[in-house]
Amino acid sequence: MATSNRLYGSLAGLCIRAAVPCAILVGGWVGYSKLSVQEEDAPISVVEKRILRTRVVELEVTDYPVLIKTQGIVQSHNQVTLTAEIAGIVTKVSPSFETGAYFKAGEVLVEIDPRNYETALSIAESQWLSAKSALKIAKLNEERKLRLILSNAVPRAEVEEASATREQAEANADLAATQVEQAKLDLQRTKVLAPFDGRVEAKSIGLGQMANPNSPLGVVFAVEFTEVRLPISGYQLPYLTLPEFADDPPVDVVLRDAINDASSASWHANIVRTEGVLDENSRDLFAIARIEDPFGRETGRAPLRVGQPVVASIEGEVLRDVVVLPRAAVRQLNKIVLVKPEDQTLLPITVDSIWSDSEHVIVKSSAIPEGMWLATTAMVYAPEGTKVDIIPEASATSSLADSTSKDAEASIPQ
The missing domain is CATH 2.40.420 (conserved putative lor/sdh protein from methanococcus maripaludis s2 fold)
Structure with a gap:
């Protein structure tokens, strides 16, 4: 019985050892069969020719009429800073002297307390009257001395002294008259007048403030016309005839809003001069275009404000x-x-x-x-x-x- 069991175990081990190589052979044959089958080639796509x-x-x-386009910014042609010429307390500020307000030439914009200057004028006038009286006495004395010297009643020294006194009195009278004029001028300067028709850009003083000589009161600019500096490149210059002298005809320009492309507003301008020198950085020549009545006060058109960027269209030569x-x-x-x-x-x-x-x-x-x-x-x-x-x-x-x-x-x- 024991012998049969050992025999049976030996046969089982032998079968197991023989099964492994057989399994490897079978797997290899199956793999070879799969890989040895030739796959069909994929159909080659034919490139379809297409026509342009x-x-x-x-x-x-x-x-072709050349139309030159360039850009610029509207500038005031005359902008000044108003300053006080005398010292004093500001007692009145005109409603026209507010930021953005319009004013007329000669309009009183600011008033400074005039009382000190009225007093100074009264003193100067009194001194002038006194000097005139002294001059009159000196002239009478000189005339009397001149008559007496004819009869040798007085020595010549007294005549010369009288003449010197008269000359001194004349000088004093002239000085007193000048002081009166100065006092009148100072009194006039208590009222700051508008130098032209314009508009207020900025106000820097108010009621009750102390003004000193040369202290700024505000910035104003003229509104009769404004100007735009338009750069013209060297490429564009040959197609334009720009005015170089005062009697040269101006060149028409049409300006449009450079901020709002949808705006239909336009303004007519004229190039009246050039700056005469090329810009040292861009080598452009700047042409100066003038816009009359920019704020539309007379024409009623849309205002063209200072600082507004604009696109300019300039008609040039016609290419044949x-x-x-x-x-x-x-x-x-x-x-x-x-x-x-x-x-x-x-x-x-x-x-x-x-x-x-x-x-x-x-x-x-x-x-x-x-x-x-x-x-x-x-x-x-x-x-x-x-x-x-x-x-x-x-x-x-x-x-x-x-x-x-x-x-x-x-x-x-x-």
């Missing part, structure tokens, strides 16, 4: 026999794509502009072959001689600036 499509515009030779290109159709500053009408093939060329602005690029008519169309759709791939489809005008619902490369689908030969 573009919008076009006809090019015409025309005359040129071609006007939409700026959106010009690539890399000087490259355009033309379309030959006869076979609708592309002709990319390089052009030199003689003028450009935010909307147009102007070239000489000789730079464009006659009868060509201009491609206005952005095309990344536009080789010469490529045939294109023209997008009809009816489908061109978007502007030139909204054209995208979606309209230009190029196929590159494989």
